Amino acid sequence: xxxASHQRINADLLRPLRHTSWKxxxxxxxxxxxxxxxxxxxxxxxxxxxxxxxxxxxxxWGFYVTSFVxxxxxxxxxxxxxxxxxxxxxxxxRPVTRCAEVITVFALMIGxxxxxxxLGRPWLAFWLFxxxxxxxxxxxxxxxxxxxxxxxxxxxxxxxxxLFLPMIPDFAVVRDMSTGFRRRVYxxxxxxxxxxxxxWHRLETAMQIMAVTIIPVAVSVHTxxxxxxxxxxxxxxxxxxxxxxxxxxxxxxxxxxxxxxxxILRRFLHLxxxxxxxxxxxxxxxxxxxxxxxxxxxxxxxxxxxYGNEPSEMAVFWRTQxxxxxxxxxxxxxxxxxxxxxLMGIRYxxxxxxxxxxxxxxxxxxxxxxxxxxxxxxxxxxxxxxYGIYRPQPVEIIVAGSTFAAMALxxxxxxxxxxxxxxxxxxxxxxQGRDLTPPAAEEHPLGxxxx
Amino acid sequence: MKWGMTADLDRCxxxxxxxxxxxxxxxxxxxxxxxxxxxxxxxxxxxxxxxEGEFPDVRLTFRPVMCQHCENAPCEPVCPTYASHHTEDxxxxxxxxxxxxxxxxxxxxxxxxxxxDFFNPSWDKPLQLQLNPDVSLREVxxxxxxxFCVQRIKATTNQAKAEERALVDGEIKPACAQACPAQALVxxxxxxxxxxxxxxxxxxxxxxxxxxxxTQPKVTYLGRQD
Numbered sequence: 298x299x300x301a302s303h304q305r306i307n308a309d310l311l312r313p314l315r316h317t318s319w320k321x322x323x324x325x326x327x328x329x330x331x332x333x334x335x336x337x338x339x340x341x342x343x344x345x346x347x348x349x350x351x352x353x354x355x356x357x358w359g360f361y362v363t364s365f366v367x368x369x370x371x372x373x374x375x376x377x378x379x380x381x382x383x384x385x386x387x388x389x390x391r392p393v394t395r396c397a398e399v400i401t402v403f404a405l406m407i408g409x410x411x412x413x414x415x416l417g418r419p420w421l422a423f424w425l426f427x428x429x430x431x432x433x434x435x436x437x438x439x440x441x442x443x444x445x446x447x448x449x450x451x452x453x454x455x456x457x458x459x460l461f462l463p464m465i466p467d468f469a470v471v472r473d474m475s476t477g478f479r480r481r482v483y484x485x486x487x488x489x490x491x492x493x494x495x496x497w498h499r500l501e502t503a504m505q506i507m508a509v510t511i512i513p514v515a516v517s518v519h520t521x522x523x524x525x526x527x528x529x530x531x532x533x534x535x536x537x538x539x540x541x542x543x544x545x546x547x548x549x550x551x552x553x554x555x556x557x558x559x560x561i562l563r564r565f566l567h568l569x570x571x572x573x574x575x576x577x578x579x580x581x582x583x584x585x586x587x588x589x590x591x592x593x594x595x596x597x598x599x600x601x602x603x604y605g606n607e608p609s610e611m612a613v614f615w616r617t618q619x620x621x622x623x624x625x626x627x628x629x630x631x632x633x634x635x636x637x638x639x640l641m642g643i644r645y646x647x648x649x650x651x652x653x654x655x656x657x658x659x660x661x662x663x664x665x666x667x668x669x670x671x672x673x674x675x676x677x678x679x680x681x682x683x684y685g686i687y688r689p690q691p692v693e694i695i696v697a698g699s700t701f702a703a704m705a706l707x708x709x710x711x712x713x714x715x716x717x718x719x720x721x722x723x724x725x726x727x728x729q730g731r732d733l734t735p736p737a738a739e740e741h742p743l744g745x746x747x748x
Numbered sequence: 749m750k751w752g753m754t755a756d757l758d759r760c761x762x763x764x765x766x767x768x769x770x771x772x773x774x775x776x777x778x779x780x781x782x783x784x785x786x787x788x789x790x791x792x793x794x795x796x797x798x799x800e801g802e803f804p805d806v807r808l809t810f811r812p813v814m815c816q817h818c819e820n821a822p823c824e825p826v827c828p829t830y831a832s833h834h835t836e837d838x839x840x841x842x843x844x845x846x847x848x849x850x851x852x853x854x855x856x857x858x859x860x861x862x863x864x865d866f867f868n869p870s871w872d873k874p875l876q877l878q879l880n881p882d883v884s885l886r887e888v889x890x891x892x893x894x895x896f897c898v899q900r901i902k903a904t905t906n907q908a909k910a911e912e913r914a915l916v917d918g919e920i921k922p923a924c925a926q927a928c929p930a931q932a933l934v935x936x937x938x939x940x941x942x943x944x945x946x947x948x949x950x951x952x953x954x955x956x957x958x959x960x961x962x963t964q965p966k967v968t969y970l971g972r973q974d
Contacts, residue, residue: 345867346866346867346868346888346889347849347864347866347867347888347889348783348786348788348866348867352851352864352866353786353787353788354787354788354789354854354860354863354864355787355854355860356787357851357854357855357864358851358855412850415850415851416848416849416850416889417847417848417849417850417851417864417865417888417889417890417891418847418848418849418887418888418889418890419848421848422848424828424829424846424848425828425829425848434829434830434846436828436829436830437825437827437828437829437830439825439826440825440826440827440828440852441826441852442826442828442850442852443828446828525852528825528826529822529826529852529855529856530822530856530858530961530963531855531856531858675855678858678860679858679859679958679961680796680813680858680859680860680957680958681798682794682796682797682798682813683859683860685787
């Protein structure tokens with residue numbers, strides 16, 4: 298496409314980097330102060346003792362572990378979706394991939410904090426790390442929590458690379474358009490990118506490798522998170538279906554998170570030209586697919602439990618199905634299944650508004666799903682004498698709730714320093730079909746040799 | 749050595765002496781009524797009460813429940829730091845200093861006999877003077893549970909070794925067994941087929957708590973006969 302259109306892409310997508318409006322400061326101040334409140338709440342919890350939370354005998358996991366699983370789930374938006382779309386070379390992915398990959402990295406960073414936040418002695422969290430010590434005590438490699446440590450770190454490293462690689466040419470664009478200190482910073486980030494054919498070739502190869510690698514890693518991460526539950530002999534936890542069930546739920550909530558993020562970015566950064574209804578509609582179809590898959594897994598899990606009729610499991614089953622947790626349970630079913638299937642299944646509703654509405658419901662529903670997996674089972678283990686009811690306390694609500702502000706804050710800051718839509722991929726989209734397989738000897742279709 | 753216990757439900761009258769003795773012996777802090785109502789009470793041994801039937805035809809059963817020291821303990825593999833681990837003489841040990849408070853062990857325990865320290869322990873004066881010097885205090889954020897009074901086991905074993913003699917059956921008594929006025933609790937070596945605990949646990953009245961979970965508990969309950 299023409300030079301003019303390239304310049305317009307540059308101008309549109311780099312606008313947030315070059316101009317700072319008062320809205321940016323306002324958003325940072327609002328989200329930043331919420332995060333600060335949450336940090337002080339957690340410090341107070343550490344100082345006063347864990348008893349300020351609602352955690353009790355026998356419900357030893359609550360909002361914190363729910364948030365952990367929820368955010369690790371959200372992290373499946375990005376990398377997985379963008380890797381799959383890259384591999385199948387779906388042309389419409391171009392404006393979406395980076396928004397998605399950023400969600401992955403930030404959601405993982407937030408989620409990975411919770412295993413530390415929820416510790417009784419968080420200052421000793423490093424004992425989970427397999428570091429050589431004079432005591433020669435390694436972590437217990439049989440513990441699913443240690444598996445979590447490895448899985449999350451692998452995924453975080455992989456997604457950081459996967460996010461960073463396609464940013465290199467964009468950093469070079471910013472570098473070439475700026476001066477002074479900013480030029481130096483982006484120059485370092487651009488890693489000496491000059492846009493030679495060899496560099497493009499290596500970038501494409503690296504991204505192909507990462508895209509193929511990250512998919513099994515993503516699937517394994519949430520399977521391992523599900524092992525935290527399915528490995529323990531707790532009613533309704535010991536289920537062989539938890540691995541795929543959690544992965545499906547994770548991708549489901551991830552797509553919902555991505556749709557919401559896209560809608561907000563579109564509105565605030567004026568990206569109407571790039572994030573078009575077709576992107577929402579296509580992701581809406583994916584959301585529909587995942588809603589059906591989620592419904593299948595829940596139906597399967599519930600039916601098998603009901604048919605098996607094991608007494609301790611049935612106690613938990615009825616507790617969620619029609620006793621104290623029933624309102625939450627049926628809210629979850631409506632939010633995760635009824636609303637998305639109706640809104641996304643009928644073409645008339647599959648608009649941007651419809652997508653956002655369905656996504657908000659899915660976010661609520663998936664959070665409830667994790668809560669309903671963890672708490673009712675723990676409060677209703679085998680011996681009736683030790684049944685217990687969990688009531689979240691302010692500190693937990695603040696910390697769990699503030700994660701959404703933390704996500705927004707990180708997103709706002711990121712969109713300030715990096716083009717949130719991949720500039721070069723968008724431009725490459727103009728050259729149909731040649732972008733992902735650059736001929737080594739010819740001039741690259743992107744053709745921009747940076748001086 | 750394989751330490752085990754039997755609890756005779758015919759003898760247990762639910763007096764709670766075992767609970768009190770356990771608190772005193774093991775320096776278990778009490779948390780007060782308010783915290784106790786929020787599920788923060790720590791009773792390494794508790795007397796579960798089960799009512800059957802409608803008033804006035806009520807049948808009441810007491811069941812003292814402590815850590816069952818499972819041979820196949822669900823709490824052990826899940827601990828990321830080996831705080832919960834199996835000793836050579838079959839005890840299900842908890843190393844407080846190694847615990848970082850993930851509370852995973854307590855979730856995995858089917859018996860709910862693991863207790864978390866939600867606050868630093870404190871004692872009203874002069875109760876701090878009765879603390880047992882043989883048992884370490886637990887700080888906030890760690891998990892604690894019944895140890896079968898491991899301090900008594902160690903002390904008596906060392907004493908016997910010093911005197912160059914074998915342990916006598918019944919020589920070691922955990923605080924709960926010692927305090928039980930009805931002698932419902934019997935402790936001893938399950939590897940010795942002649943020990944009182946071995947003979948009792950072979951009784952036809954014997955059963956294990958939640959045996960179907962496959963945890964292989966070392967506490968045997970002798971069922972009521974009426």
